[in-house]
């Protein structure tokens with residue numbers, strides 16, 4: 001059962017800017033660990049990052065027919081704005097876990113609302129990049145249930 005890691009706008013800057021908020025690991029570090037951890041759990045994994053809402057939506061649509069069984073997604077700032085991303089995830093009807101590196105509830109009020117959380121299998125916030133591993137485990141538990 002293949003899993004997909006999606007990262008949204010600006011997450012390509014991981015490890016390069018704002019380490020106090022997002023840590024020192026790069027996106028490549030996060031993706032490599034995700035693929036290795038997924039393999040250890042018996043799941044092939046693919047990773048995709050884009051700064052473009054439409055490209056993320058296209059990748060979610062492709063997941064419907066490429067064997068993907070579940071998605072871990074950090075939608076970045078689109079979390080707080082995108083009905084279209086919500087519609088895409090609901091449209092493909094794949095289970096997904098939402099992850100945020102920072103504690104969005106301890107930040108600006110506009111980060112407190114997510115267009116995805118109420119339809120997510122689980123939401124992980126504020127664990128730093130270790131949250132990607134937690135999100136993967138939550139997704140795999142859902143896939144095994």
Ligand code: CA2
Pocket residue numbers: 009010011012013014015016017018022074075076077078079099100101102103104111
């Ligand atoms: O905490 C998270 O993971 C966020 O999804 C990150 C988004 C932010 O808009 C959300 O409210 C919470 C921002 C991603 C920006 O990523 C950067 C990483 C390193 C340096 C600069 C930006």
